Amino acid sequence: MELFSSLTPVLIAVICVLIGVILKKINGEEEKRETKSKPLSRPWVDEDLKDGTDNHLEEEEVDEEWQGLDEDVAHVPFLAERYPEDEMIKRSKMFYELLNKRRSVRFLSDEPVPREVIDNVIRTAGTSPSGAHTEPWTFVVVQDPYLKHKIREIIEEEEEINYKKRMGDRWVNDLKRFRTNWIKEYLDTAPYLILVFKQVYGRLPNGKKKTHYYNEISVSIACGILLAALQNAGLYTVTSTPLNCGPQLRELLQRPVNEKLLLLLPVGYPKKDATVPALTRKPLKDIMVMM
Numbered sequence: 001m002e003l004f005s006s007l008t009p010v011l012i013a014v015i016c017v018l019i020g021v022i023l024k025k026i027n028g029e030e031e032k033r034e035t036k037s038k039p040l041s042r043p044w045v046d047e048d049l050k051d052g053t054d055n056h057l058e059e060e061e062v063d064e065e066w067q068g069l070d071e072d073v074a075h076v077p078f079l080a081e082r083y084p085e086d087e088m089i090k091r092s093k094m095f096y097e098l099l100n101k102r103r104s105v106r107f108l109s110d111e112p113v114p115r116e117v118i119d120n121v122i123r124t125a126g127t128s129p130s131g132a133h134t135e136p137w138t139f140v141v142v143q144d145p146y147l148k149h150k151i152r153e154i155i156e157e158e159e160e161i162n163y164k165k166r167m168g169d170r171w172v173n174d175l176k177r178f179r180t181n182w183i184k185e186y187l188d189t190a191p192y193l194i195l196v197f198k199q200v201y202g203r204l205p206n207g208k209k210k211t212h213y214y215n216e217i218s219v220s221i222a223c224g225i226l227l228a229a230l231q232n233a234g235l236y237t238v239t240s241t242p243l244n245c246g247p248q249l250r251e252l253l254q255r256p257v258n259e260k261l262l263l264l265l266p267v268g269y270p271k272k273d274a275t276v277p278a279l280t281r282k283p284l285k286d287i288m289v290m291m
Contacts, residue, residue: 098231098232099228099231100281101231102227102228102231102236103236103276104237104238104239104276105236105237105238105270105274105276106180106186106238106274107186107270107271107273107274107275108186108189108190108236108237108266108267108268108269108270108271108274109189109268109269109270109271109272110189110190110191110268111191111268111269112191113191113192113235113267113268113269117233117235118141118192118194118267120229120233121226121229121230121233121235122139122141122194122226124225124226124229125137125139125222125223125225125226125229126139126222127225128218128221128222128225129218129221130214130215130218130221130222131212131213131214131215131217131218132211132213134199134202134210134211134212134213134215134218135218136198136199136200136202136212136215136218136219137196137197137198137199137218137219137222138196138197138199138255138259139194139195139196139197139226140194140195140196140197140253140255141192141193141194142192142193142194142195142253143191143192143193145188147252147253148187148188148190148193149187149188150252151187151193151195151249151252151264152184152187152188154242154245154248154249154252155184155187155240155242155245155249155264156182156183156184158242158243158244158245158248159181159182159184159242159243160182161244162182162243162244163181163182166243166244167243177277178277179277184240186238186266187266189268190237190266190267190268191267191268192266192267192268193264193265193266193267194226194237194264194265194267195249195253195261195263195264195265196219196222196223196226196261196262196263196264196265197219197250197255197259197260197261197262198215198216198218198219198259198260198262199212199215199258199259200212200215200258200259200260201215201258202258203258216262219262220262223239223262223263226265227239227265230265230267234269235267235268235269236267236268236269236270237265237266237267237268238265238266239263239265240263240264240265240266241262241263241264242261242264245261246260246261249261
C-alpha cells in the first residue's frame with residue numbers, strides 16, 4: 001500500500017503529461033487543416049476588386065427558368081466594312097502610333113473639357129462585348145467640385161493607410177520611381193472623374209437576381225476601350241484602383257449594393273508643366289508568340 005500510495009502522484013503526473021501531449025497534437029492538426037482551408041491573408045486585397053466571375057448567386061434568389069432574355073432575338077445581315085490590305089496595314093499602324101502615345105498622367109489641368117466628348121467616349125466604352133450581352137457596367141461621371149473633393153478625402157485617407165500599412169515595403173518601393181504617394185491632387189483639378197462600377201448581378205422584373213456572366217472581364221474590356229477612346233479624343237488620365245474605398249464611394253454616389261468599384265479615371269488635359277516617367281514598352285517579340 002505504501003508503495004502504491006507513493007507512486008500515485010507520479011502516475012497522475014505522467015497521465016497529465018500524456019493528456020497534454022495528445023491534446024496539443026490534436027489542436028496542431030486542427031490548426032493545420034484550418035490553415036489549408038483559409039486563403040493567405042493579404043491586407044492589401046480589396047473585396048470590390050476581387051474577380052467575382054465564379055461567385056454563384058444564392059439558389060433561392062435565382063430564376064433558373066428565365067433570365068429576362070428574349071429567346072427569339074431577330075438576326076439581321078451583318079454588313080462588314082473591308083479594307084484593301086495596304087489600307088489595313090496603314091490604319092493598324094496609325095492606331096498603334098496613336099495609342100503608343102498614351103501615358104498615365106498625374107498632373108491634370110482644370111481646363112474645361114466639352115461634355116459631348118465625355119458622352120461620346122462613354123458611348124464608345126458601352127460598345128464593349130459582355131457575357132450574354134448583359135452589359136454589366138455603370139460609368140459614374142463626376143464634375144461637381146464638392147463631390148470631387150469628398151472623393152479625394154475618402155481616397156487620401158485610405159491611401160495613406162495603404163501606403164503605410166497595407167501595401168507592404170515591396171509594393172511601396174516599386175512605386176518610388178513613379179514619385180507617387182497618397183496625395184491625389186488630380187482628383188480636385190481634373191474636370192471629370194469617371195468611376196467605373198461592375199454590376200456583379202442584375203435584377204429581373206420579378207425582383208429576382210439576374211446572373212451577369214463574366215462581369216469582371218466584361219467591364220475590364222470596356223475600360224480598355226474607354227482608355228483608347230480618351231486617347232483618340234486627346235484626353236489623358238491615370239488608371240486608379242483606390243483600395244478599400246469602394247463601399248464609401250458607393251454610398252457617397254448613392255450606387256446600389258450590386259455595383260462594385262473597379263476603376264477610377266480622372267480625365268482632362270495635362271498641365272503645361274506635366275511630367276511622366278521615362279519608361280519603355282516591351283518589344284513585340286516579348287509579348288507575342290506566333291505558333
